[in-house]
Amino acid sequence: MIRGLIIGKFMPIHLGHIALIRFAAAQCNEVIVSMSYTDKDSINAELRFSWIKEIFKNDINIKPVLIEDNFDDESLPLEERTKKWASVIGSRYPKIHKIFSSESYGESFARNLGATHVAFDYDRKQIAVSATLVRDHPFQYWNYIPDVVRPYFVKNICFYGPESTGKSTMSVRMAQLYNTEFVPEVARELITSNDFTVDDIIRIGYAQTERVKEKRKVANKMLFCDTDVITTEIYSYHYLRIIPPVLFDLEKEVAYDYYFLFNTDTPWVADHMRDLGEKRVEMYNVFKAELDKRRIPYPLVTGNYEEREQFLQHAINKILSA
Missing domain, CATH: 3.40.50.620 (HUPs)
Structure with a gap:
């Protein structure tokens, strides 16, 4: 022996x-x-x-x-x-x-x-x-780095801001460019209109959190997220005038390494879920205030879609080279 x-x-x-x-x-x-x-x-x-x-x-x-x-x-x-x-x-x-x-x-x-x-x-x-x-x-x-260890080092990147500012488009595009995963706005899979309940909001919060955790396991260095639980809190208060306390608990379960705040200087594109076209600036200020309140740093993403893509690529390349 x-x-x-x-x-x-x-x-x-x-x-x-x-x-x-x-x-x-x-x-x-x-x-x-x-x-x-x-x-x-x-x-x-x-x-x-x-x-x-x-x-x-x-x-x-x-x-x-x-x-x-x-x-x-x-x-x-x-x-x-x-x-x-x-x-x-x-x-x-x-x-x-x-x-x-x-x-x-x-x-x-x-x-x-x-x-x-x-x-x-x-x-x-x-x-x-x-x-x-x-x-x-x-x-x-x-x-x-072994596969089982890699999720620990994956950077969670949140594309954050009001409706119709290019977050979904850029999440998909960045995932393609960097051969990795993205997390969509899961709410769109669970509800079909803005006529929802507190129970719906809670389901959305849990589903969004779990999707990030799942995708992180298979992401390649970066995980691009179309939204976060802060966003769920914002819309919960806007439409229902209440934020279920469980959302604040869920917010703590997923840490985002980088936030990018998307400005409203893009054309408004309506769909069955978007109804705040006339309040874009107001909602932008709400989104911004929530980051400021938490002292979360963020660069501002502005310009047309091509300019936004170039800006994000430059920022992400810098993160990858660190």
Whole structure:
């Protein structure tokens, strides 16, 4: 029985980690993947751990384990530091025969644990990535991010504003240009007129929220959303003079990374749901005020459709290159 050990925060797990773990699994009867965490980690520990379990759910010799990192002391020299690690790991895990790593601590840690160190891609020549690079520049390292992890880094982009300002058109267009998904105004699938009830509004709020969550799972870097729950709140108050409290709860369930406020300097196009043509400026001010009240920043989208498309492309390209 040969048991291997890989330690790390996996914040997040990437293809380099996966290659290391599979490299170890090919040489051992069992590999413990020990994911350490603290309450100050920038990515939730349970979420990170769920990614690891999902990726290796069919690998019976790979054993993910969660361990709180309350024993490390970065002020110590490496030898003393890894001695503390070895003391804790040795008391919690079965006998470890091999330590697999791509880090400088590997030799010292293995020695203190009474194991053999096996180095893997120490110079990052096989897979040139790190968790820090993924966190700081996820879109530049998108191909190194496992499918199960990608939704975490997807940016939710809300096209926001009053009726007939090009939001739907631009959501579809941007999704086409950037090979990703968009979320339509789900209300149009649930009601056929503006003669609706509070129950209808609540259904719309839930449906809009769930659609964003569903589409985020399969989006490619960006998810373009035609509307949001703030919009549902605005129309609820306008037509019914009430905002069901549950909408404020739903608003908190989906965070949008970027808002684009669409101005009313486009031709009015009527349809069976649009009846506020004479109140476009008034409604624009309402939409704007809701963002200002929440201190949500936004660029203003103006001009004809071609100008709007060019403006949005420029802004999105800038986000992608960050």
